Amino acid sequence: MHKIQDWLARPPKYTTFRINSLRKFEYDKLTNYLIEQSKELNTTSIPKFYLLRPDCLVVEQWTDDVKIENGNKIVVVDALCAAAVLRGAHVFAPGVMGLPSGKIIFKFLLKVNYDGKKKYVGTGYLKMTRNELFDNGIQASGIAVHTLLPASRLPVINETLYPKGTILLQNLPSIVCGWVVDAKPHEVILDMCAAPGNKTTHLAEMSHDQANIIALDKTPQKIASLQKNCYSHGLTCIKAFVFDSTKCCSYESDGVHQGPPYPPNSFDKVLLDAPCSGLGQRPQLINKMTPKMLQSYKFVQRKLFRSAVEVLKFGGRLTYSTCTVTEDENERIVSWALETFPCLSLVPAEPLLGGPGLPNCGLSDQQREMVQRFSPTDDSLRFVDPIYKDTIGFFIAQFTKLK
Template identity: 60%
Template sequence: MLNKITKWLSETPDFTSFRINRLKEFDIKNMKDHLETQSHELGVKQIPNTYLLKEDCLIIEKWPENVILEKSKNGVIVDVSCAIAVLRGAHVFAPGVLALPTSCKLNERVDVYGDLDRQCKRGLKVPYEGRKMYVGTGYLKMQRYQLFDNGVQPSGIAIHMLLPASRLPVINESIYPEGHILLQNLPSIVVGWVLNAKPDEHILDMCAAPGNKTTHLAEMSNNQAHIIALDKTKQKIDRISKNLDAHGITCVKVFPFNSEKCYTDSEGEINEPPFPLNSFDKVLLDAPCSGLGQRPQLANNITPKMLQSYKHVQRKLFEAAIKALKVDGILVYSTCTITEEENERMVAWVLEKHPNMQLVPAEPLLGGPGLPNVGLSNEQRIMVQRFGPENDPLRQVDDIYKNSIGFFIAKFIKK
């Protein structure tokens, strides 16, 4: 099973998912026209399958198997983060470029390789001898002096990607006006469906940056819920605010605040943190986690000590969430990781430590059940959802939900 999960994590999902802002107009034709343009660049007649999974979720599948490109004679080295972004359908932006041959000319076809060893020196002119992985082919849009010789951090698109090795379409939100659509992993969209924000509800988003799930909750409530979004630093809060403005959302208040201390025993109104006990109808705890569900994973340097640290933070956040939640209120917990400690065992800890918290089905149940033999009964496993490659007779899962990222969702009611 470990080998299966490791292989799955190293692969790129077979589709790109966008969340659609239901507060704004959306025309799927714009996306299809963009893909039509790409099909001409690639010399193929068909475009990838494109469809609405729900009214707020757009799915675009990868190009068919017969869409391939011959390798070029020039190889460009990019850092691992850039390589991952390319495999997910992004262009190569200037800061990610590490090495570019001196012979490369503008608008020339180049092959892009990720530096798996993380040893390539920025500005390298000779061929890189470390481990590298081919991630796609595109057209060079910046020269060496623009990337390495001007003494400042370069910006802009350095390589206009034609086809990633994953065959995902090269696509982003810029096809539509800002705030109309958002690149978002499918399980992250499912979190919003599980919480199901409604008008006039008081909702706390505890670890909200960059605000993608926050905006989804606001849009689901038709911009009529009362949402508080917290994160630790002003920088993160500014990013949330920018996201809210782009999406045309006015029902969210943001505060730079440590959510571990978001409650107080004093009485008062829900104006600013810390909040009185039993204040919120719903709480979203999209917890800081080890992030080991992200795909593709080309390299990972997380240590056992770092892995062990997350559960302690998550438990503190749970304690605060439970205090801030009203009786009969709903708490949704999610992570983008695959570890038992941060997922099933965290749910088991909550149920043991807080008998007033009742586990309920995290509907719509689209991911698989929780893992067996890690603290949850079969009855409890069927209530949570784990997104991954596992097959479990407790619940069959559609392929689209098995082929996104590793993710976990649980839902509780406070009694």
């Protein structure tokens, strides 16, 4: 238990971006950007970066010789903001809890609890005054602190370096999930819990914008945001609807092209990136999850799973994923699904880049090898590349529907 808690409390040692494969990625822009940052940090080296695959960019940490002088002023930020800083972000105004006056260089810390416990998360300089942040009577927006160097030593990379929709900050297992779905031209694909659309747009790009992708989410604002993302990525093959996916199947529906709900056996592939406890996020600096909240997710996941099985075609593929590390939401959901739906067969969630499923959680050893779990595991277990061990907690399983 302590091993996974320690792992979750630390950020990964690299940052990943998904590259829009339908657009040209210019290496020189990133090189020049990092060179300018290196001058600010008084170093001649820049972080290593490379394409893990054509659609996945990896950027590593600044080297250990990068030094920066900390100021003697402290700015306190909230836990979510602090976690973002450790992943290489600037501090945006809503995350600031308290700060000194004036524009000075400072180190900023996380207020972990109300008892005043703090943790150093990075160094930067102030771009907003106290008055701008707190005294105008409205919620301030924009960058409040320009981060120079996070405590994690990850570089701060602004996505606006490229035209909108060219690169997207995305965790590596989320990108792997797209590789597992493996969208092809002309396939009819359902993304059941699509917002904010990162996996949806990935599937569209993988299909060269030629699949027929349906994206559902029950929140209107989220669907509006998803549609904007599709536009910025230059995608036309995605149709997004405000709809509750637990009700997405109806025997009275006229067909896929009429919008939700859909007839049984409608989709070649279904992605169920299920609502979950999110306990795989790193760094996890604070956790307010109660046991009651934790137990609630599996019931929603099962409802969604039933609908997914109904709308999936015979011979189709259902991909199930979460960004959590609990066995109840991962291995035990897979075990429940195999017991509940005789028509489902577990298949390898290829490419298998994470570790196998946990033992003693309802899956046989053979079934454990078919799923992939991104979490701390023994070195003897399956990992193609060490990079897949130092990422967020995540889980992926894939099924096929038999007659």
